[in-house]
Amino acid sequence: MFITLRVWGVVMSSHKLLLPPGSKALLMGNEAIARGAIEASVKVVSGYPGTPSSEVIMSLSEVANELGIYVEWATNERVGFEICLGASFAGIRSLCTMKAPGLNVASDSIVSAAYSGVEGGLTILVADDPGPHTTQTEQDSRWFAELSKLPMIEPSDPQEAKDFTKLAYELSERLKLPIILRTTTRVNHTVGNVSYGDVVKLNRVPKFVKDTQRYVRASMKGNLARHKWLNSQLGKAEGIANELGLNKVLYDGKVAIVTSGVVFNYVYESIRKLGIEDKVKIIKLGLTYPLPKKFLLNELSNSDKVLVIEELDPYLETKVRALVHSEGLGIEVLGKGSLGIPLEGELTPSIVAAALSKVFGKVVREVGVTEVKVPPRPPPMCAGCPHRLTYYALLKSIRKCGYDLSEVPIMGDIGCYALSYEPPYEAIWTEHAMGASIGLAIGLKVSGYDKPVIATIGDSTFYHAGIPALIEAIHKNIDILIVVLDNLTVAMTGHQSTPESEITETGRKGTPVPIESLVKDLKLKFFSIINPYNIDEAINTFVKALKIRGPKLVISRAPCALLVIREGRLIGNKRYIDHDLCKTCYLCITEVGCPAIHLIIKDGKKYPVINEELCVGCGHCDYVCPFNAIKEVGGDG
């Protein structure tokens, strides 16, 4: 990330996001958004980690101190948005980042922000995940722009990710509205060439002017007035967007293709490969809410037909159809159904090429590759992952209390530990939304379910949305066991800091907010902190907890194994399997499910072996082996 450059003969070290205007660099879409924010002189950046949005804050945090700007993760997206909005009320430019489900978390506040508007520009980065690659739903957040009445812009590649981010602040300040910068995984995570622009010079002093009609939503008359204001602002969005060059047209053929975002690239390359540049006109929308009607009408006026090619829902298609109909253009609109473009999953260049070749009667050269069925490789919990041991102890304790695993639901939550749904544990019964494990467990109990119910939730998820549900469980005396799987980081999205961290994301000294400090004065019927690597202690603690009625909480705490390795440490001594003692009972496989253990064939028999490279010495396999066949490497056997 750090490269050396020569300026005026002096060698100085500088971050690639801080190269001078006119520089060219290879940036990931999210790094490009970060550079765009730097060029726009953004001073406050907040958000919550979520793939594929996290690298914006991660890369900005590397230069925050040098730039003297505030870049930190917030407890959740809503808090992050409100931090940004507060800065914007004071005239300071801010950026809030989140993945699509995070938009739902922040939505209460965002919808009201359309009525108050902003002073300093505010951009909300929302990263959707068609595929989906790493998200619980394929939410198409374009509809949210319409719901919240906030302008939405969509870049198609890293260069535009940077340019549009910068332009978003001009649009935002001219309309006095927050702007939604909507991306998809293939924009956020694509690396591409980016040319740098100037950094806007702003010397703003935060100044908050009292204006109750604008900022206090208590007056219904005031709210009505602000709604009228909002609608009139939206009416100006297209004009400014066109002036800023957000909507573009390529080629001048008779068949119009309306598209936006990363799909534009698939359309562009397909058209070049099919050699139909003279037949089409690509209308690439950068502003996708409100629909740039004048721009579209002007471009469609001499078209024979319109194809709308987009990912997920027929959002643009619905709007283009309505426009063509209401303006009586009398031209055919082809979209999802007629082009054979799926409503689910992400689009690919192959899907787009197939759709276009059908319309233009071209044949795409089929490459005759047959798919071969091979074993799937679902991501498991890592070797030595503390979560694996927590679930192991939970499942053991349920059995020890005399229950069948099929009668004690374990609610899961969002995080690495959700991978426990895979064999061999098949532990969690639900993974729903951030913090939902506790609420769902309460619901099951109050419905009259008479067996124990367990909610398992990660540390960051607990801070994010678990606390209100915990309060509910305690206040209503609900008989559930809540287990906080505390690995001291937001692991799944790339090890971001949590409120428990002593150092914040930009390296500031933070005041840790340990989970126990939040619950110590609450009337829990049972509370304990365990180390999941002490397996017997963990099982005994869970057994005790399951036998007590009422709200119970156990913190199972050990740092993410990947962080331990990163520090050059191990959890314990690495292990190997002594095949002279191994009776091939395979418990080290079926009770553990560790990616460091695999099978080899020796003397016609399948033996488990430990990949010494991958083993981090958690000792779990050693613990379950009934024949003492698993030994410590370098031990005395």
Next chain:
Amino acid sequence: MVKEYNVIIAGVGGQGGLTLSRVIAEAAFISGYEVRTGETLGMSQRYGSVVSYVRFGTEVKSPLPTYGSANALIGLEPLEAVRVLRYLNKEVTIGVVNAEPIPPVLSALSVVKKWGSYTYPDVNELINIIRSNVKELYVVKGYEILKRFKASRSLNILLLGVYAAHPSNPLSSKAYEEAIKRVLRRDVELNLKVFNEGLRIGKEILKL
């Protein structure tokens, strides 16, 4: 300058496929190309299937290639290389594949009846499947070679070296070396040594 060149990198999370895609992208960028990378990865930090796409050339805009358009396949793990067959092209693709398997957890669990259908296939069978779907295939036992260098984390760079030796590869070794220096944060010297060992092996196989 080539119009379009597509590299597919297939491996297991933690093997360095993503880093390799950045190295090749940076080498193409240094060489003056328009570059795009894309990736398909699971939710975990490690051990899931990871596919990276690097595209460069004067006509490149999309982060994803079309099926059957791979000029090069770098397979860090044989099973994962078979998983990306639809991108390969018998008339075009040059493949470099590491023959040492990393069995998925599900394969070990095949000792239990209810999870029994995921036995890891025979490696030679996998290699043969790949071979019949590419123009040329080079098979190495990367981790074994890397033991000599105490560089078990550099499989990605070793395979890059082998691939870089092939005359159809449009980028120079100097560009790759510069890219390794820019992209890798750790062990740059060691990785340059590994890259050159890869080049040597590649040239030896090709009898250059």
